[in-house]
Amino acid sequence: MAATNHAQAIKKDSQTYLTTALLQLLKTHDLDTITVTQVVKRAGVSRMAFYRNFATLDDLLTAYFAPAIAARFQDVLQHVPANQKLLAMGQFFSELAPTLRLAEQRGFESIIQRLFNDNMTTYYQTTMENGPLTAVQLKYWTKFMSAGVYAIWREWLLGGQLESLTTIHELLATLQTATMQALTQGAD
Structure with a gap:
């Protein structure tokens, strides 16, 4: 149970970091010019963390x-x-x-x-x-x-x-x- 709660907390944090990173990038870049690599780098998470949560x-x-x-x-x-x-x-x-x-x-x-x-x-x-x-x-x-x-x-x-x-x-x-x-x- 504790491991599941911990995993859910990590997933939620990853989603928050990814969202924050994308919204920051959108202040200066069009969506179609932003890459997943740019988002994960800014968010400080792995590509795997991105694709565990989102397809695009x-x-x-x-x-x-x-x-x-x-x-x-x-x-x-x-x-x-x-x-x-x-x-x-x-x-x-x-x-x-x-x-x-x-x-x-x-x-x-x-x-x-x-x-x-x-x-x-x-x-x-x-x-x-x-x-x-x-x-x-x-x-x-x-x-x-x-x-x-x-x-x-x-x-x-x-x-x-x-x-x-x-x-x-x-x-x-x-x-x-x-x-x-x-x-x-x-x-x-």
Whole structure:
């Protein structure tokens, strides 16, 4: 038991060192120019330690960002009343702004967008489970809304947040409601 706990602690430390090293390198290098060798050298761990934990640098970034993004969506799903869900998402994106800017500049935004889209899919499938849409409508409406919500938040954050957070919330709520109404009225 003690050996297992020790091994788990070493694995966790290796993951932390590798993540820290990669994030440091991303401050000055694009993701596609960074090698595993550079990361392990900076982290002070072996290549074997890297490959025991991750297959690619993308996997390392996914492992780093996935829990934080999933946690924000879980907060919205479980702890935030319906009238505050957009506010919670706005706060999340405001906190994510510097990372999103770096991700766009350094070529790893697709990882954040994929994680966001995966979580949006879970969010809409959970909140719309017994809603008025057919399974096919829900599938495509979720993809449509996920892409649109991400694009709006991205534009707002990277564009300098010129509009108020309330304006963005109202826009998202209007678009969500209008698209939902269009689908349900079309089914009549």
